[in-house]
Amino acid sequence: MGDEAERVTADAAPPPPGRLAAAVLSASADAVVVVDPDGAIVLSSAAVTDLFGYLPEELVGEPIELLVPDGARGEHVTHRKRFLEASRARHMGTGLQLYGRTRAGVEVPIDVSLAPAEVGGRRYVAAFVRDASERVRNVRQLESVVEVTRQLLAGASLEETVSLILRRAGELAGAPVVWLATEVGGELEITAAIGPGSERLLGTHLSAVTSRSAKVLASGEPDFVDDIVTAANVPPNAAELDLGPAVYLPLAGEHQPAGVLVVARARSAPPFEDGAVQAVRLFSVAAAVALALGDTRHQLERLRLIEEDERIARDLHDTIVQRAFAVGMSLEAVRRLADGPVLERIDAAVQGLDDMIRDLRNAIFRLSHPLEAASARGLLRELADELGGQLGFPPRLAFRGSIDDAVRGELSGELLAVTREAVSNVARHARASEVDVEVSVDDGWLVLAVTDDGVGIPDVPNAGNGLANMAQRAERLGGTFQVSAALPRGSTLTWRVPLAAR
Numbered sequence: 001m002g003d004e005a006e007r008v009t010a011d012a013a014p015p016p017p018g019r020l021a022a023a024v025l026s027a028s029a030d031a032v033v034v035v036d037p038d039g040a041i042v043l044s045s046a047a048v049t050d051l052f053g054y055l056p057e058e059l060v061g062e063p064i065e066l067l068v069p070d071g072a073r074g075e076h077v078t079h080r081k082r083f084l085e086a087s088r089a090r091h092m093g094t095g096l097q098l099y100g101r102t103r104a105g106v107e108v109p110i111d112v113s114l115a116p117a118e119v120g121g122r123r124y125v126a127a128f129v130r131d132a133s134e135r136v137r138n139v140r141q142l143e144s145v146v147e148v149t150r151q152l153l154a155g156a157s158l159e160e161t162v163s164l165i166l167r168r169a170g171e172l173a174g175a176p177v178v179w180l181a182t183e184v185g186g187e188l189e190i191t192a193a194i195g196p197g198s199e200r201l202l203g204t205h206l207s208a209v210t211s212r213s214a215k216v217l218a219s220g221e222p223d224f225v226d227d228i229v230t231a232a233n234v235p236p237n238a239a240e241l242d243l244g245p246a247v248y249l250p251l252a253g254e255h256q257p258a259g260v261l262v263v264a265r266a267r268s269a270p271p272f273e274d275g276a277v278q279a280v281r282l283f284s285v286a287a288a289v290a291l292a293l294g295d296t297r298h299q300l301e302r303l304r305l306i307e308e309d310e311r312i313a314r315d316l317h318d319t320i321v322q323r324a325f326a327v328g329m330s331l332e333a334v335r336r337l338a339d340g341p342v343l344e345r346i347d348a349a350v351q352g353l354d355d356m357i358r359d360l361r362n363a364i365f366r367l368s369h370p371l372e373a374a375s376a377r378g379l380l381r382e383l384a385d386e387l388g389g390q391l392g393f394p395p396r397l398a399f400r401g402s403i404d405d406a407v408r409g410e411l412s413g414e415l416l417a418v419t420r421e422a423v424s425n426v427a428r429h430a431r432a433s434e435v436d437v438e439v440s441v442d443d444g445w446l447v448l449a450v451t452d453d454g455v456g457i458p459d460v461p462n463a464g465n466g467l468a469n470m471a472q473r474a475e476r477l478g479g480t481f482q483v484s485a486a487l488p489r490g491s492t493l494t495w496r497v498p499l500a501a502r
Contacts, residue, residue, distance in 0.1 A: 031129040035064045037122060039080055051110075051131055053103030064127075069101045084123060089115045092127070097136065100129065109136040137172060137279045144168035144283055159192075166194045166261075173272065173280045175263035177243060180251065181206055181213040182259035188213050190235065195264075200237040213260040216248045222277060223248040228264055238264070245271045251284045375404040376412045380439065383416055390427040391435060401441030406499050414477065414497070415439070415448060418470050422450040422493045425466045430454025432490060444499050445479075453490040457483055470495060 025032055025045045031052065032045040041064055044056040052067055059066070064080070065073045092098065092112035099107040109132040117124050147168070151161055162180060170178040177195030181188045188206040193199065206213050212233045216223050225231045228243040244267035251259045261284050265272070377399055388394035407415060419437060426432050432454030440447045467483065470493070474481040479497030486492045 028128075029130075032126060033059070033064065033067070033129065034124055034126045035080075036124055037084060039064050039077065041066075042124070048129075051102075051108070051129060052100060067100050069099050069107050072099070080125075083114065083125065084116075089113070097132075109133055111135070134275050137275060140168075140172060140279075144172065162192045163194065166192060169261060169263055169280050169283060170194065172283055173247070173263040173265075173276045174269070175246075175265050177241060177264045179262050180259050181262070183208065188217075188260070191259075195241075197241045200240065201235055204235045204237060206235065212248055213262075216250050216260050220250050222250075222281065224272070225264075226271070227267065229267060242267050244269055247272050247277055247280070249277075249281055249284050251288050376407040376415065376439075377403050379412065379416055380419065380437075383419060384423075384437065387420065387423045387427070390424060391432070392427075393433070393435075395423055395435040395437050398436065398438040399440070400438070403439055403441055406441045407439075407446060411446065411477075411497070411499070414473055415446065418448060418473055418495050419450070421466050421470055422448070422495070425493075426450065426452045426454060430456075430490065441499065446497050446499055448493075448495040450493040451486050451490065453486070456485055456489055457491045 025043075028045055028047055030045075031047040031050075032043075033041055033048065034043040036042050041059045041062050044054075044059045046056055048054055048056055048059060065076055068076045090113070092114050098110050098112055100110045101107055111130045111132045113128040115126045115128070117126060148161060148164055151164060166178040166180060170176060175195075177193070177198050179190050179193035179198060179201050182191045183189075187208050188211060190201045190204045190206070193201045208214050210233070212223060212225075225234065225246040225248070226244075228234055228241070228246050229239050231246075234246075241264075243264040246262055246264035249261045249263070251261045261280070263272075263280055380397060384395050384397050419439075423435060423437065426435055430452045432452035434453045436449075436451045438447075438449045438451075440449075471481040474495055474497055477497040478500075479495070481493075481495050483491055483493050
């Protein structure tokens, strides 16, 4: 019994301090480097290999500045000597971001704690070094989200904000090329891209069902690509950019995906580490929420402007247009009493009032129906309802082709103006009982055809201001304009311009 107790006691005895210290040093997740008063490394732990790429024995005898970036070595020597003069245990570089230099020459963010010790009358300093990449990435992620939100709330445009999101995502992932695919007209399209050669990707259409981006949107999960050049189902132009590892990430909004964010590294770069992917993924979620917030703010601002425009339009209609009508009626009343040059002057004044009223109505329509707030089809339908009051009956509308996708912006405004002018001419001169308005998009052209069953065009056409204006608009946009007889009676006005005019 006594022998057994003695054996247990002996087994439970602690190891010699030197062996215990060596075991703890070897097991430490932090890289431990001990230097002498001259800055030479006398001891290093196994963890230096993971952090710096050196074997522990390779560093013994080397100056500590071997692990310091080139640009900071001289300053480090000065600070090291000052620390030895009045040393105490503390964190190194408080308030600063420190970097170490690996065997491959790569600079990595690090946190360092210093602990002085005196052995045999000599002073040594132990540096406990920890990889700070994850901490730095988290800080940058938070700073990026704050920057995006601040820019949106400051009134930046959507294009500026998306560009900022792509730049920050690339920095977080260490990826020089980043692009964004969003839904446009039922398809996915690369609508934004940054990085060398990325302009080739802009406007690329992707299948909304079978493309890699579509699958990421459907699953809500990232998709990892080992090599863009050899991968299947990637944008064809991406293979020309000499890219390697890439990650497809859903840019998820609060209620639905907003798009797919793709971060890509150079072909020679290492694969994406989990920390980088997680940082970009969390950032993309926060960025999508920020975009939704910014979109809401823009919508509220736009509604405020629309409300103000509608008030101005009402004021114009209720005051200036009505007064102009009153003046015109007065001139018509005295016209019967005039002849010769006076009659010509009155007719010219009435025509001028008609033109002014038409221009005012165009301006009122644009104020109360902003082009950005509705599709071309919707705006034409509203215009047809309004013009029905002039005709005494509603015109028939017909559409052929992808009108809403092809006709936007300035071209939409031109189409509305010409349609208004054409139907107004019919109301003034044709004495028609039916009017057909057909708008078509085909083979790169926008064609407006207005056909009536009225009295037809005279033998000697009167090229009044209305016809001249429509002809000039067509010519300015690189198109054509003509008026021809319709069968069995009436006339057809055809206004044709290239879609490139938009």
